[in-house]
Amino acid sequence: MARRVAIVSVGMDKFASRKVETVDEMVYRVAKNALDNAKLPREAIGAVVFGCAVDAFTATQAAEKVAIGGAGGRLRPTMRNCTSGSTAISTPILGYLHVASGLYDVVMCVCFEKMSECRPHAQHVFNTVYDEYFVRPIGLNVAIQCSLEARMYLRRYGNTELQMAKVSVKNHGNALDNPYAQLGKKLTVEDVMNSPCISWPVKLLDTSPTTDGARAVIFASEDVARDITDDPIWVKGIGRGGDSCWFTGRRNSDLARLDYAYYAAKQAYEMANIEDPSQEIDVAEVYDPFTYKEMQHVEALGLCPEGGAGRMIDEGISLREGKLPVNPSGGLLGEGNPIGAGMSRLCWAYLQIKGQAGGCQVPKDVNTAVCNGWGGMYQYNAVMVIGRD
Amino acid sequence: MENQSQPIKLQGSIEISYEWSAGVAGSRFFQEIRDNKRIMGTKCPKCGRVLVPPRIFCEECFVDVEEWVEVSSKGELVTFGESYLGTDGSKLKEPWIVGIIRLDGADGGLIHYIGEARPEELKIGMRMEAVFNEKRNGNILDIKHFRPSK
Ligand SMILES: [Zn+2]
Numbered sequence: 001m002a003r004r005v006a007i008v009s010v011g012m013d014k015f016a017s018r019k020v021e022t023v024d025e026m027v028y029r030v031a032k033n034a035l036d037n038a039k040l041p042r043e044a045i046g047a048v049v050f051g052c053a054v055d056a057f058t059a060t061q062a063a064e065k066v067a068i069g070g071a072g073g074r075l076r077p078t079m080r081n082c083t084s085g086s087t088a089i090s091t092p093i094l095g096y097l098h099v100a101s102g103l104y105d106v107v108m109c110v111c112f113e114k115m116s117e118c119r120p121h122a123q124h125v126f127n128t129v130y131d132e133y134f135v136r137p138i139g140l141n142v143a144i145q146c147s148l149e150a151r152m153y154l155r156r157y158g159n160t161e162l163q164m165a166k167v168s169v170k171n172h173g174n175a176l177d178n179p180y181a182q183l184g185k186k187l188t189v190e191d192v193m194n195s196p197c198i199s200w201p202v203k204l205l206d207t208s209p210t211t212d213g214a215r216a217v218i219f220a221s222e223d224v225a226r227d228i229t230d231d232p233i234w235v236k237g238i239g240r241g242g243d244s245c246w247f248t249g250r251r252n253s254d255l256a257r258l259d260y261a262y263y264a265a266k267q268a269y270e271m272a273n274i275e276d277p278s279q280e281i282d283v284a285e286v287y288d289p290f291t292y293k294e295m296q297h298v299e300a301l302g303l304c305p306e307g308g309a310g311r312m313i314d315e316g317i318s319l320r321e322g323k324l325p326v327n328p329s330g331g332l333l334g335e336g337n338p339i340g341a342g343m344s345r346l347c348w349a350y351l352q353i354k355g356q357a358g359g360c361q362v363p364k365d366v367n368t369a370v371c372n373g374w375g376g377m378y379q380y381n382a383v384m385v386i387g388r389d
Numbered sequence: 390m391e392n393q394s395q396p397i398k399l400q401g402s403i404e405i406s407y408e409w410s411a412g413v414a415g416s417r418f419f420q421e422i423r424d425n426k427r428i429m430g431t432k433c434p435k436c437g438r439v440l441v442p443p444r445i446f447c448e449e450c451f452v453d454v455e456e457w458v459e460v461s462s463k464g465e466l467v468t469f470g471e472s473y474l475g476t477d478g479s480k481l482k483e484p485w486i487v488g489i490i491r492l493d494g495a496d497g498g499l500i501h502y503i504g505e506a507r508p509e510e511l512k513i514g515m516r517m518e519a520v521f522n523e524k525r526n527g528n529i530l531d532i533k534h535f536r537p538s539k
Contacts, residue, residue: 134529138500141472143474144472145470147471148468148470148488148489149468151468152467155513246444248489249495255468
């Protein structure tokens, strides 16, 4: 039987479009911040788990190698995880498993990405992630990759560009109160609708920026968690789903519906004994590299009915002061999107439950929160539910 | 310290070339397109799905798939995206279009360029057909593009 696992600390630092710090230095700052917040020495760390999504961004093959020292991992068992963008949540899931297994009492989990260093543009690295036989020769870019999916999504459920724009306004606005955010902005729906079209229906302000950044989370077993903090936040449920990379030929080639995300959410909620997430989840931090991805994810996470994401934003339910706030931190759209370091969604879920989210704190009691990550060629999702007893 | 040091930037580049095997299924698939302008799929003996792109196994039934069948070079537009950003992210004056086409007689399809049409002329569900290149080299670009069926 798995042991109960708590989150006892998180480590934060500002996201920025071009950081002077190397990966090693970025990782040190968040790992040290997490240890300091928990008043733990480096020696308390039993094992280290790393995540980053795309090595080619730093050009250091296996970028975690350079991060061992900064993460406090010297002469400790370390392990690197990667599931594309869902690395952001599958890495803390791996950290959780290290503790739940009974092997380690305290695990440092660090996620990072430094996207600014390839020239002339991050797109050159993304061009290397497509399959060599059917996709790369076409010269696909991220813009079209997303519009293939977004166009199907809007058509299937009748949601609109205008509703996408409202998500952008919400998340960029929420990020104004996030001291770690790169792109807090007060926007109007017109600003978003009039921003340059990247690939219909995705406009510039529907997208998240390329970012440098890192995050840390410390997991502890039930045996030691209460020695570290009076108020441990428990991992209640985890779930992951993956689908084949053959997205034009696999059984579910309907890009409008993220079967793999519904599957991941179902696992996490069953483990957490949550029957109706729309009633039992108090706040959500969902993976929103593009506005329509927040919409697909709130549906897959059961925070609204399938196809109901448009209505959710129209009715203000997902606003910070709404009934079920989504990305009150600003999400990836507002905080920045250093892919693996999208683990920030988990960090903010934790801070909300602790009541330590500062200007981003939602104006209601928060006991249970959900977060997720997405990645691959329409392939991966990872979900974590955390909360108080 | 009175004088903060300025960040120093180190320049460099990494170039790596590859020669990829098209695989067991892919080799036959590209050969048929190159030599016969035929699009082939493989048929799962258990679920009966015709796999395009072809595979040597069915990932649902997890059995070997050995039967090859010809599928149509015509099909239906599943989705499409047009962009004013090029492959490398540079800005373009004219958009280019990529779509997913589900082929008749297959349970899957191909992602490819959409040509001979403006974005505003395209609709999900419309009929499309492949246009093959005259000179073919045994890769996916032996299909020039898909266009709305005439
Ligand atoms: Zn089968």
